[in-house]
Amino acid sequence: METQTLIESAGIDSHVATLARLLGPSTVLTSTGALAAGADPRAVLVDVLSQPNERAVWLVLAVLQGEPPTSDDVVRWRRRIELEGATHVLAVLSRGSGQKVRIIHGGVVVDAHHTLATTLSTGIQRVVRNVLSRWHATQKYSLVAWDRKFERIHLMPPGSHAGARVSAPVDLVSVVPWECTYILPELAVEAHRLERIQAVAEFSASRSAVIGFDTVPMTSAETCGPGMPGAFARNLAALTHFDRIAAISDASAAEYEGWRTMIHSAGLLGPEILSIGLPLVAIPTSAKVIDPRKTLGLDGRPIVMCLGSHEPRKNHPAVLHAAELLWREGLEFQVVFCGGNGWGSEGFEHRVGELRSGGRKVSTHTRVPDATLSALMREARFSIFPSLSEGYGLPVAESLASGTPVITSNYGSMAGIASHGGALVVNPRDDSDIADAMRKLLQDDELVERLAAEAAAVPTTTWEAYADELWSFFVN
Numbered sequence: 001m002e003t004q005t006l007i008e009s010a011g012i013d014s015h016v017a018t019l020a021r022l023l024g025p026s027t028v029l030t031s032t033g034a035l036a037a038g039a040d041p042r043a044v045l046v047d048v049l050s051q052p053n054e055r056a057v058w059l060v061l062a063v064l065q066g067e068p069p070t071s072d073d074v075v076r077w078r079r080r081i082e083l084e085g086a087t088h089v090l091a092v093l094s095r096g097s098g099q100k101v102r103i104i105h106g107g108v109v110v111d112a113h114h115t116l117a118t119t120l121s122t123g124i125q126r127v128v129r130n131v132l133s134r135w136h137a138t139q140k141y142s143l144v145a146w147d148r149k150f151e152r153i154h155l156m157p158p159g160s161h162a163g164a165r166v167s168a169p170v171d172l173v174s175v176v177p178w179e180c181t182y183i184l185p186e187l188a189v190e191a192h193r194l195e196r197i198q199a200v201a202e203f204s205a206s207r208s209a210v211i212g213f214d215t216v217p218m219t220s221a222e223t224c225g226p227g228m229p230g231a232f233a234r235n236l237a238a239l240t241h242f243d244r245i246a247a248i249s250d251a252s253a254a255e256y257e258g259w260r261t262m263i264h265s266a267g268l269l270g271p272e273i274l275s276i277g278l279p280l281v282a283i284p285t286s287a288k289v290i291d292p293r294k295t296l297g298l299d300g301r302p303i304v305m306c307l308g309s310h311e312p313r314k315n316h317p318a319v320l321h322a323a324e325l326l327w328r329e330g331l332e333f334q335v336v337f338c339g340g341n342g343w344g345s346e347g348f349e350h351r352v353g354e355l356r357s358g359g360r361k362v363s364t365h366t367r368v369p370d371a372t373l374s375a376l377m378r379e380a381r382f383s384i385f386p387s388l389s390e391g392y393g394l395p396v397a398e399s400l401a402s403g404t405p406v407i408t409s410n411y412g413s414m415a416g417i418a419s420h421g422g423a424l425v426v427n428p429r430d431d432s433d434i435a436d437a438m439r440k441l442l443q444d445d446e447l448v449e450r451l452a453a454e455a456a457a458v459p460t461t462t463w464e465a466y467a468d469e470l471w472s473f474f475v476n
Contacts, residue, residue: 012094013041015063018103020044022178023056042090049086054078058203062176063101064093067152070195074203100173102155108141108475109177109206111153113193115186116145116160120340121367122309123394124213127248127278128185131211134467139475141183144175150192153177177204181475184210188238189231198238209474212245212273214391215255216313223313223388225343242271246473250275251413252391276469278392279461280417282401286371292379295372296365302333302442305380305404307373307395308387310349310364311342315386315428320351320362322435327360331442334361336376338368377402381448382441386428390414396423400458405451407437422455 020041021034025048028039035041048056057078061069069077081089115128135141143156153176154169182200201208217224217232224232239245240263247253253275260270292298304323308314316337323335341349355362368376377383383399384407393414399406400422408414410425418425424440426433441448 012064015101016045016090016094017041019060019063020048022103022105023048023059046086046090049081049090052078052082055203055205057081058199059176059178059205060090060093062178062204063103066099066101066174068176068196068204069199071199071202072195074199101176102173103176103178104142104180105178106180108139108181108183109175110135110141110143110183110185111145111188111197112143112185113145114188114190116143116156122340123392124187126394127211127213130463131185131467131470134464135471138468139471142175145169146190146193150190150196177206179205181207181209183474184208184242186211187213187232187235189228189235191231191234194234194238198241201238201241201243207244207474208242209244209246210239210242210271211470212239212247212252212256212391214248214252214389215259216389216391218259219255220313220389223311225311240268240270244473245271245273246276246470247273248276248278248392249413250277250416255391274473276466276473278394278397279463279466280397280401280420280458281460281462283374283377283398284370285374288371290371290375292372292376296336296363296368296376298334298336298363299361301361302381303376303379304333304335304438304442305376305383305399306335306337306385307339307377307383307398308385309339309342310337310345312344313388314339314342315388316348317351318386318428318431318434319384320348320355321431322438323362324355324360325431325435326439326442329439331439333381333442334363336380337362337364338366338373338376340366374402377404380404382406382451384408384434384438385414386426386434387414388428393417400455401460403452403456405441405448405455407434407441420454420458422451422458424451 024044028036028044030036054074058069058074061073061077112128112132115125143160144153145156146153152174154172155175157170177200188194188197200206217229221229236259245256247256253273256273260273263270306316306319310316352362352364377399382405383395385393385395386407386409387393390413393408396406396408396414396417400420406423407426408418408423409428415425424437426437
């Protein structure tokens with residue numbers, strides 16, 4: 001059961017007493033976990049630190065300094081204790097200490113800093129927000145985020161689970177996770193944050209778990225923004241000390257298994273990896289009847305929908321090229337892109353402008369509400385998602401769950417989802433292959449009807465079931 005110990009800032013004595021109670025041997029504790037009468041907290045703590053115990057060093061640093069230390073900090077202070085003695089080092093660390101610290105002991109800590117701080121709604125944020133909203137309704141946990149310098153962890157207010165942005169923490173008390181379950185449901189790439197997350201996984205005596213989305217910055221680094229491959233490598237360095245990774249698909253699990261095999265040569269075991277596939281579920285609808293053509297300014301021509309950000313990995317320029325080939329053949333249709341501009345999207349935007357200037361019916365839309373997206377997905381003749389690399393490919397699943405045929409890539413997680421039926425698979429690196437598939441679905445009504453029937457028959461799952469399975473793997 002979770003307990004929160006609030007150490008008041010009245011002086012060093014309360015800090016030392018709490019540390020002695022948490023770290024001391026059973027011989028100095030009562031049956032309730034309190035220090036036995038007559039036990040000297042400082043002497044207990046000196047005895048604990050005199051042993052080569054890096055977990056104890058981590059907790060002492062976190063409490064007395066008011067912030068979770070890095071792994072390098074732990075090693076440096078452990079060596080200093082060995083050279084200068086625990087009594088001297090404890091005295092040095094005690095100087096100036098006295099700020100409040102909230103130790104979350106034995107509970108569950110969920111670190112969703114980036115998702116809470118951003119208005120972005122890419123696949124990762126959508127997954128995190130869906131999971132947290134379900135956990136909020138069924139589970140007990142402490143939601144946390146970091147300060148601007150990524151030095152301290154703060155407790156977030158109740159209800160932050162589903163918000164697009166958190167205004168402020170509960171207070172500025174530094175949170176210290178200890179002997180708990182630490183869950184990272186998002187991709188962390190901030191260097192200073194990762195330094196401390198790694199130490200939490202190594203030394204906080206906690207079970208650590210993470211959702212593994214994909215290893216695209218390794219497998220397809222050329223499709224990622226500047227700096228992302230290096231930042232992702234730092235993420236993986238932290239994850240080597242985690243206990244469990246829940247990969248979002250079998251393909252994603254295979255990628256992480258390959259990485260774990262690699263780190264064995266560095267003497268590292270790595271985490272347990274389990275594939276827990278994202279749900280095959282439609283975009284939420286609205287009770288209100290929405291006409292997506294009117295809402296988005298579309299005409300009556302068949303709609304080809306492309307959902308996702310415009311970064312190079314999503315392969316949207318290939319969709320534009322295939323569409324132009326078909327427009328030149330005289331086919332009538334419109335391409336509707338829904339998603340934000342990512343890094344490297346300038347070429348895509350320029351090409352869209354050229355096509356529109358030439359009279360082609362292509363449009364781009366950002367921040368489209370879910371209800372409108374859902375209506376558009378159902379209105380579309382088919383959707384297209386020929387990504388070069390994906391951990392899962394939510395738009396493929398959402399299209400099938402909406403009963404709309406989809407064109408997607410013929411490998412990896414996307415091919416796995418397409419295997420349920422309702423899809424045509426293509427080589428995403430072959431423009432002609434993409435154009436051929438689009439031509440078939442634009443001209444062959446019977447094929448569209450058959451694929452739509454297959455899509456409608458695909459068994460759907462729920463975010464509730466996914467969140468429950470995650471929790472069971474991470475916590476139970």
